Amino acid sequence: MVKTLEWTDAGVRFIDQTRLPTEEIYVTCGDYREVAIAIRDMIVRGAPAIGVAAAMGVALGVRDSKATSRSALQVEFNEICNTLAATRPTAVNLFWAIRRMRDRFEQLASSPVESVKRALIEEAQHMYLADIAACEAMGRHGAVLMPSSGGVLTHCNAGALATCGYGTALGVIRAAVEAGKKIHVFADETRPFLQGSRLTAWELNKDGIPTTVIADNMAGAMMKQGKIGAVVVGADRIAANGDVANKIGTYTVAVLAKEHGIPFYVAAPWSTIDLATPDGDRIPIEQRSAREMTHMAGKQITPDGIRVENPAFDVTPHRYVAAIITERGIAKSPYAESLQVLAAAGAIPEQQTAIATP
Amino acid sequence: MVKTLEWTDAGVRFIDQTRLPTEEIYVTCGDYREVAIAIRDMIVRGAPAIGVAAAMGVALGVRDSKATSRSALQVEFNEICNTLAATRPTAVNLFWAIRRMRDRFEQLASSPVESVKRALIEEAQHMYLADIAACEAMGRHGAVLMPSSGGVLTHCNAGALATCGYGTALGVIRAAVEAGKKIHVFADETRPFLQGSRLTAWELNKDGIPTTVIADNMAGAMMKQGKIGAVVVGADRIAANGDVANKIGTYTVAVLAKEHGIPFYVAAPWSTIDLATPDGDRIPIEQRSAREMTHMAGKQITPDGIRVENPAFDVTPHRYVAAIITERGIAKSPYAESLQVLAAAGAIPEQQTAIATP
Numbered sequence: 172m173v174k175t176l177e178w179t180d181a182g183v184r185f186i187d188q189t190r191l192p193t194e195e196i197y198v199t200c201g202d203y204r205e206v207a208i209a210i211r212d213m214i215v216r217g218a219p220a221i222g223v224a225a226a227m228g229v230a231l232g233v234r235d236s237k238a239t240s241r242s243a244l245q246v247e248f249n250e251i252c253n254t255l256a257a258t259r260p261t262a263v264n265l266f267w268a269i270r271r272m273r274d275r276f277e278q279l280a281s282s283p284v285e286s287v288k289r290a291l292i293e294e295a296q297h298m299y300l301a302d303i304a305a306c307e308a309m310g311r312h313g314a315v316l317m318p319s320s321g322g323v324l325t326h327c328n329a330g331a332l333a334t335c336g337y338g339t340a341l342g343v344i345r346a347a348v349e350a351g352k353k354i355h356v357f358a359d360e361t362r363p364f365l366q367g368s369r370l371t372a373w374e375l376n377k378d379g380i381p382t383t384v385i386a387d388n389m390a391g392a393m394m395k396q397g398k399i400g401a402v403v404v405g406a407d408r409i410a411a412n413g414d415v416a417n418k419i420g421t422y423t424v425a426v427l428a429k430e431h432g433i434p435f436y437v438a439a440p441w442s443t444i445d446l447a448t449p450d451g452d453r454i455p456i457e458q459r460s461a462r463e464m465t466h467m468a469g470k471q472i473t474p475d476g477i478r479v480e481n482p483a484f485d486v487t488p489h490r491y492v493a494a495i496i497t498e499r500g501i502a503k504s505p506y507a508e509s510l511q512v513l514a515a516a517g518a519i520p521e522q523q524t525a526i527a528t529p
Numbered sequence: 530m531v532k533t534l535e536w537t538d539a540g541v542r543f544i545d546q547t548r549l550p551t552e553e554i555y556v557t558c559g560d561y562r563e564v565a566i567a568i569r570d571m572i573v574r575g576a577p578a579i580g581v582a583a584a585m586g587v588a589l590g591v592r593d594s595k596a597t598s599r600s601a602l603q604v605e606f607n608e609i610c611n612t613l614a615a616t617r618p619t620a621v622n623l624f625w626a627i628r629r630m631r632d633r634f635e636q637l638a639s640s641p642v643e644s645v646k647r648a649l650i651e652e653a654q655h656m657y658l659a660d661i662a663a664c665e666a667m668g669r670h671g672a673v674l675m676p677s678s679g680g681v682l683t684h685c686n687a688g689a690l691a692t693c694g695y696g697t698a699l700g701v702i703r704a705a706v707e708a709g710k711k712i713h714v715f716a717d718e719t720r721p722f723l724q725g726s727r728l729t730a731w732e733l734n735k736d737g738i739p740t741t742v743i744a745d746n747m748a749g750a751m752m753k754q755g756k757i758g759a760v761v762v763g764a765d766r767i768a769a770n771g772d773v774a775n776k777i778g779t780y781t782v783a784v785l786a787k788e789h790g791i792p793f794y795v796a797a798p799w800s801t802i803d804l805a806t807p808d809g810d811r812i813p814i815e816q817r818s819a820r821e822m823t824h825m826a827g828k829q830i831t832p833d834g835i836r837v838e839n840p841a842f843d844v845t846p847h848r849y850v851a852a853i854i855t856e857r858g859i860a861k862s863p864y865a866e867s868l869q870v871l872a873a874a875g876a877i878p879e880q881q882t883a884i885a886t887p
Binding site for chain 1: 730734829834839
């Protein structure tokens with residue numbers, strides 16, 4: 172399986188997602204500032220991968236610190252966390268991961284600097300392994316929701332490349348295929364960054380899962396033609412009421428799915444669920460550079476001086492969502508209740524499927 | 530105003546729409562085969578423009594004929610018409626225009642070859658002028674349907690570049706702006722050929738009409754944010770029951786408009802209405818080259834060997850359509866009746882607005 176990101180002695184190593192699918196190039200970020208740049212410039216992207224990348228960035232920054240006292244280290248630690256937190260505003264996993272590293276740092280308030288460094292590296296590596304395990308658990312829980320055969324539409328890339336491995340939405344598809352389901356994936360190309368045509372198509376092609384790339388605007392026609400039996404997407408943040416922030420265009424897909432009576436599923440690790448945010452209206456939506464819209468492969472595709480919109484995400488209200496698949500189990504409407512049930516369940520054993528449908 | 534296409538002594542001159550918006554280059558097709566290639570390769574596109582281009586192609590082919598007898602000319606004429614008809618299957622204007630040239634040719638069965646040549650050139654030039662007049666009439670009829678201010682979404686390019694001038698959907702917007710309405714256009718970029726970002730944005734920018742380019746997948750988010758008060762698009766073929774074939778992605782926009790209670794209007798000349806085709810299921814849908822999806826500006830954007838879909842059009846069922854704006858007036862549901870009323874009205878004086886709502 173592709174190594175989306177990896178801790179190495181030289182730093183955090185990423186597959187450069189801006190170069191796929193034609194070039195498989197790995198870059199190593201030698202310090203935490205380079206990790207922050209890699210997140211901001213989408214060399215690594217996908218909410219779960221961003222979270223673990225940030226944790227590894229924190230570990231790297233602390234490891235490289237020259238501080239000899241706790242108080243000096245604390246100053247540096249805050250600077251490291253702030254730099255990494257300022258990269259992308261929407262995916263809550265980023266803040267969750269930094270918070271978790273901060274909690275660990277605070278637990279070690281009286282430990283020597285060297286053991287703090289070791290413990291933070293271990294913590295980031297534990298988060299890496301836990302992310303893969305969470306994806307595999309989502310796959311087990313979600314596979315039963317997939318049709319036994321036919322087309323499944325996904326948007327953006329919620330795959331191995333968006334996580335530490337296996338994927339969220341694509342993990343559900345992988346698990347369904349492993350269980351013998353005959354699924355043909357329809358991958359929205361996902362303008363402007365083309366995560367679908369570049370990344371989802373690349374990783375599914377590598378796995379031999381039949382995949383057809385469509386332009387985002389073809390999803391309606393494919394559904395009308397009866398080619399799509401289910402939709403499954405990832406998420407960047409899920410509010411307490413079940414509203415889902417995900418890649419721009421997800422809401423359009425959800426509306427189309429509703430119109431055609433097709434179930435719309437969201438797969439995301441528990442770290443994506445933000446119970447402190449009551450609904451989708453409170454989720455900050457990142458606006459990205461106009462150049463992603465005005466240029467393509469270096470070529471200008473809009474006239475000089477034209478206005479563009481480039482929100483990186485949109486919010487799908489919970490009423491469009493048939494189920495939220497997490498490693499803790501599956502939540503169904505009403506989400507304000509079912510997500511609380513999963514929250515209370517805490518870290519239940521991963522081999523157990525909790526179906527939380529109040 | 531831009532000259533989308535033009536009859537010249539040297540042949541049919543087109544603005545090369547594959548080079549816009551960064552290069553304003555004109556090409557002259559010196560014989561009818563070059564006109565056919567220009568249509569097939571989308572140097573000229575848009576149903577009304579394709580129709581007149583084909584008519585000019587027929588006139589050019591006949592003009593250049595070395596035939597001295599009617600029977601020899603008839604053989605060449607058939608070859609010319611067949612070549613032009615084989616370029617693109619969906620836009621009915623192509624077949625309408627060739628049929629009209631054929632009718633004129635048959636009317637002149639007993640005329641000398643030289644007067645047939647003159648008459649066919651005149652017929653094509655008359656169709657050119659009539660197309661501009663039809664767009665202006667659509668503008669007058671449709672302007673009242675536009676909101677007095679705010680956002681209007683359009684898909685693909687149904688503008689001056691899709692017609693002989695002024696445009697169908699963009700003609701309605703232009704007329705509304707000329708009538709003092711404060712409209713801000715949202716232009717779907719319209720993958721894969723980018724008619725929205727390249728062509729609609731270019732011609733509206735030239736006219737000083739405020740325009741924002743969005744990725745196709747952003748339309749839902751823009752509507753949910755309340756930025757869109759109406760949708761107006763063109764058409765490539767409208768069946769007798771009001772089903773509308775138009776650029777791929779139009780159906781997705783129509784579903785989104787319905788979900789948000791936003792009126793979805795179609796503007797098209799009468800030549801786009803195909804009463805011989807009972808419903809949208811019978812409209813042939815052109816499949817274009819995979820390369821339009823796999824490459825962009827020469828750069829490969831999908832992995833080797835991936836499947837793609839590339840239907841050039843989709844069909845929007847009539848139940849999503851709030852009104853069809855033609856030069857003969859406005860048709861509303863039930864279209865099976867209202868389109869017959871407009872058909873019976875025939876070529877009514879253009880200054881008169883016929884509101885056909887049985």
